[in-house]
Amino acid sequence: MTTPSTGYRKPIPYVDEVSKTYWKGAQRGELLVQQCKGCGQRQFYPRPLCAKCWSTDLEWLRCSGQGTVHSFTLTYQNGQPGFREELPYVFALIDLDEGPRVTANIVGGKPEQVKIGMRVSAAFDWISPEIRLLRFRPV
Amino acid sequence: MAAISGKSAIVGVNEYPKRRDPTVTALQIHALCAKAALEEAGLTKDDVDGYFTSGVGGMPTVAMCEFLGLRPTYVDSTSIGGSSFVSHVGHAAGAIASGLCNVALITYGSTSWSQLTAIGTGGRAQGDYWDQFEVPYGPTTVGSYALAAQRYEHEFGGTVEKRAEVSVATRKWAQLNPDAMFREPLTIEDVVKSRVISSPLRFFECCVISDGGGAVVMTSAERARDLKQKPVYILGVGEAVSHTSMNQMADLLTIPAKVSGEKAFRLAGLKPADIQVAEIYDSYTITVLLSLEGLGFCKRGEAADFVKGQRTAPGGAFPLNTDGGGLSSNHPGMRGIFTVIEATRQLRGQRGKAQVKDAKVALCHGTGGSLSSGATAILSIESR
Numbered sequence: 001m002t003t004p005s006t007g008y009r010k011p012i013p014y015v016d017e018v019s020k021t022y023w024k025g026a027q028r029g030e031l032l033v034q035q036c037k038g039c040g041q042r043q044f045y046p047r048p049l050c051a052k053c054w055s056t057d058l059e060w061l062r063c064s065g066q067g068t069v070h071s072f073t074l075t076y077q078n079g080q081p082g083f084r085e086e087l088p089y090v091f092a093l094i095d096l097d098e099g100p101r102v103t104a105n106i107v108g109g110k111p112e113q114v115k116i117g118m119r120v121s122a123a124f125d126w127i128s129p130e131i132r133l134l135r136f137r138p139v
Numbered sequence: 140m141a142a143i144s145g146k147s148a149i150v151g152v153n154e155y156p157k158r159r160d161p162t163v164t165a166l167q168i169h170a171l172c173a174k175a176a177l178e179e180a181g182l183t184k185d186d187v188d189g190y191f192t193s194g195v196g197g198m199p200t201v202a203m204c205e206f207l208g209l210r211p212t213y214v215d216s217t218s219i220g221g222s223s224f225v226s227h228v229g230h231a232a233g234a235i236a237s238g239l240c241n242v243a244l245i246t247y248g249s250t251s252w253s254q255l256t257a258i259g260t261g262g263r264a265q266g267d268y269w270d271q272f273e274v275p276y277g278p279t280t281v282g283s284y285a286l287a288a289q290r291y292e293h294e295f296g297g298t299v300e301k302r303a304e305v306s307v308a309t310r311k312w313a314q315l316n317p318d319a320m321f322r323e324p325l326t327i328e329d330v331v332k333s334r335v336i337s338s339p340l341r342f343f344e345c346c347v348i349s350d351g352g353g354a355v356v357m358t359s360a361e362r363a364r365d366l367k368q369k370p371v372y373i374l375g376v377g378e379a380v381s382h383t384s385m386n387q388m389a390d391l392l393t394i395p396a397k398v399s400g401e402k403a404f405r406l407a408g409l410k411p412a413d414i415q416v417a418e419i420y421d422s423y424t425i426t427v428l429l430s431l432e433g434l435g436f437c438k439r440g441e442a443a444d445f446v447k448g449q450r451t452a453p454g455g456a457f458p459l460n461t462d463g464g465g466l467s468s469n470h471p472g473m474r475g476i477f478t479v480i481e482a483t484r485q486l487r488g489q490r491g492k493a494q495v496k497d498a499k500v501a502l503c504h505g506t507g508g509s510l511s512s513g514a515t516a517i518l519s520i521e522s523r
Contacts, residue, residue: 010277
């Protein structure tokens, strides 16, 4: 487990009532998505109802953390503190094996080697005492 | 044809001519353009009973009506990004056709250049709920479009050389527009060799950052015939929204233009082949390619071929962004209104060296946010 960072300058997520279960899962290193008991739809990010059928009967599904790069970009320009020191960083969309698509950075490899279709695996890093942030690493 | 088709017309337009003007404020641009557009129409502020704007504070129309001394009985602050003002044209057309207002004024102003606003690369602060799942990872506006461009390259083999056709053709139109921000010659090689901003998108594939704004005045087709300008009739309109977070976009290569365009063509009783001049929001080269496909000018995956060989340049088969677009002329942040102003001037035959000969039907299309929204309007010099 990575220790909580000091001097972390990127935005730290604001957690609320709807999202707190997701972030509790992240603290344990678990990637949680919602599954609708009404229509079976799986969704990310969490909502108070199923965005497809509007059922409020939702359960949490623990994902394997395995996924495929759907698309990505190497960001060469962003003036925001925390990011401007790390250019180029990889901003990516990952299709989870369980279905939903999530946004995250791909870390732990050369940015230039990231490709669409590449297999990646979830990793969680502490960025504050409360928040453990999802990232992906090449498999 | 639908009940709104041909029932309203654009009767006055004005665009702020300067692109770099540290002496002007955004509110001044709204005011000066509003006054000039009404004068061009032969109307006064007291005729205005419908007002539309976006991008000004939390209650845009309330704030601007106070500032301008307007007391309309119909207001609309629809904010769907850069496409908002095309959407306003649609909403005004509906309001005029149904009698909810008779003279509609749409205004826009922004000083992004003077304020050094990094529109595409500034990074995002957290504001809304969904930001907690995207903002920690460093999204930028250009980055969102780059995700689509990367996917486009993967699926269809489109390359920077192919997308560069759009930048180069648009620059040629800008060379015919004395007000355009950048008018120096631009080659495919210049685009290909320019630095990467967010891969695969390069510097010359991104719109400029300027000051500017404009205004549009609309009224009923009946009243329009008695005013100073040749009326430009609204034949069809459409709008659509799809997502704000890129992870919620079902298909990165199908943008809201598909839905908004189909509706606009259906209401107008027209098809893409009927369009003689197109003004399509060009925030990035990829925006144009995806819009051309979404609007039905070509099939999915074929836009790179569609724009090949400078087909959209002056003298080409498909005149596109004839004012020099956002890629070369101006982009104060939300460019949609300029697509309407330029289309109107083309249909009136006022564009001098950039005039598309005998243009009778034009299409305006705005894209907002991160490919998040689309608004389409089909305009004609004939009410049909």
